Amino acid sequence: MLLCGASLSAHAYTLEFNRAELQQYVVDYFPLSQQTPFSRVTYSNPSVMLDEKTNRIGLEVTVRAEMPGMMAIAGRGQIDGDLEYRKETHQFYLHDPQINNIRFANADRQLTGTVQQMLSSISQQSLPMILVYELKDTELREKMARGVLKKVAVKRGKLYVDVDLPF
Numbered sequence: 628m629l630l631c632g633a634s635l636s637a638h639a640y641t642l643e644f645n646r647a648e649l650q651q652y653v654v655d656y657f658p659l660s661q662q663t664p665f666s667r668v669t670y671s672n673p674s675v676m677l678d679e680k681t682n683r684i685g686l687e688v689t690v691r692a693e694m695p696g697m698m699a700i701a702g703r704g705q706i707d708g709d710l711e712y713r714k715e716t717h718q719f720y721l722h723d724p725q726i727n728n729i730r731f732a733n734a735d736r737q738l739t740g741t742v743q744q745m746l747s748s749i750s751q752q753s754l755p756m757i758l759v760y761e762l763k764d765t766e767l768r769e770k771m772a773r774g775v776l777k778k779v780a781v782k783r784g785k786l787y788v789d790v791d792l793p794f
Contacts, residue, residue: 639777644760644786650675652760653686659757666745667693676705677781683707684721684759684786690729692742700742702731710759710779710788717762719788724757 650673658671669691676685685707693699704726711722726746731739778789 640790642788642790644788646675646677646784649677649684649759649786653757656758657688665694668746670706676707677784677786678707679781679783681707682709682779682781684710684781686721686757690726690746692745694742694745697738700731700734700738702729702734704729704746706757708757710786712788712790719759719761721757721759 653673653675657673658669660667660669662668670688671691672689673686674688676687678685685705687703687705689701690704691699691701705728706721706724706726708721708724711720712718713720726743729739729743729746731742734742777791778787780787780789
């Protein structure tokens with residue numbers, strides 16, 4: 628269940644998400660695939676990460692990359708980004724995603740570097756569409772909190788989102 632904290636002012640509200648709540652929501656949107664004329668990348672098995680040092684939300688994912696003339700390789704990597712709120716749809720997305728720390732089993736350093744460059748290029752096109760959470764019409768507190776994103780903070784393993792209320 629989503630927990631909502633006390634208001635910051637007369638026109639603001641704080642939403643509080645724990646890792647398990649976000650995990651439950653994010654897992655439904657995977658696997659994600661991106662195809663270009665030269666490659667196909669599939670992201671699957673996401674695990675939500677909350678980084679207190681950077682105030683960014685992230686996902687550890689399985690990455691499978693296929694390129695013509697090369698054997699497909701798979702490994703684990705991390706995608707992190709800022710949280711973006713789209714008021715018109717009441718949804719939170721990863722914004723400015725960065726893919727980091729990719730580890731491929733049985734791949735040499737040169738191949739790993741080539742795939743890392745390819746993934747960085749592709750991620751700018753496909754990863755901004757990762758839906759993290761959608762405010763529900765059925766939850767009164769969430770319905771009330773539909774406003775403008777003011778601040779995002781990660782503290783003690785939770786994501787805190789301050790929203791200016793529309794009234």
